[in-house]
Amino acid sequence: MKQEYDFAVVGGGLVGMAIAYGLAKRGQKTIVLDGEDSSVRAARGNFGLIWVSGKGKKQVDYGRWSLESALLWPAFAAELEEASSLSLGYSRQGGISIALTDDALAGSVDTLRQLHARDARLTYDILDRQQLTERIPEIGQNVAGAVYSENDGHVSPLYTLRALFLAFERACGEYVPEAPVMSIERANGGFRVDTGKRTLEAGRVVLCAGLGNRELAPMVGLTAPVVPLRGQILVTERVRPFLKYPTLSVRQTAEGSILLGESAEDVGMNDGVTPEIVAHIARKAVTQFPLLKNVRVVRAWGALRVMTPDSMPVYEESATHPGAFIATCHSGVTLAAAHCEVLVAWLLGGQRPSLLDYFYAKRFAV
């Protein structure tokens, strides 16, 4: 029997919307069931890096998958800008990881050397302080050096999300806010999804609800081994452009604001901010870029990363409920293009990319 919808995507963050848009633009009748305004939302609090370098130390396919997405991003960004008439602030200048100490630099270089040995496309350049100063004249004199990778870039995550909503709508997708999913059951060869206010049937279901997947996955015989990992971010007043390259903890947006971040704390579902971490982030940024000393911070916020035990994604179709899928990762910005273009081809019945062989939840089973 033909269902009301080809696909129901549960979760309207960057993962869910990239997948939903990829489905809708390929002619699938797709509905997105999103949570409440008060739901925890990684997609609305993140930093906006499209980052490859350093990823995949434990499993190089994660680095390759990130690279594949980074390479798809230019066309993906152009398509979203065209569909939405928004400017995403996307650029792929390459990214810089600044090391404050020689030991930190050696550690980064060691990781990148191992990755490059396994896949020559995972390139990097080591910058000593002088080379770093040539690229970033404003860099502080107390940093040890940096590594540069041409594969990295950045984008406005909020404009990306908004553009995905507009593009999805233009592709005749249906978005329903305030629709937390209460139950998913097999029905008529597909699934019946109940949101409390509404029941609908869809041929396939894709769980993209981030931390919410923990409750949803068991409904269709899947597991979501994810936990929250808080990051705090500061944003400054807008200043004239000075920083061409995104770095892991400081980036300047297309509009001129500077985002400062890179904290990681295990504090459960608390997405607040703390004075200690805010001060630490600010101090570190001023060490790296002394000219930020008198720049005003206008806001700070916390957001919860969606982390698996090894930080890498899970993509899986249920063995007991074929047609039910889970997609979860902590790098929803970086991987958005690959989700939209590559993952969707698999969800539509194509062969599962062998690059994703490692990314089953069973790897965590003891």
Added chain:
Amino acid sequence: MQNVSLFSQIDGASPRTVRIVVDGRPVDVPEYANVAAALLYAGVGVFRRTPVGAAPRAPYCMMGVCFDCLVEIDGLPNQQACMVRVHDGMEVKAMAGARALV
């Protein structure tokens, strides 16, 4: 920039004024005014130009929330005019786009 203000002091307000300098022009404004109110009183129509589109902006919320009244005050850029009280000799300048880093 228009020089005829639509704002005037209400009856019973303190008649005392201080002299501030707005983009090089000395003006006398009520001594208890915040900078945004003082500039509106003095007929300033454009407080700043936005960093991205260079669009003109004036105060919107007058209570510290909207960040649309940003001006340079005594050499400090991007100050919220509605949150700072005037003082004699204060120098106020419009913000032309994003502040420089020095």
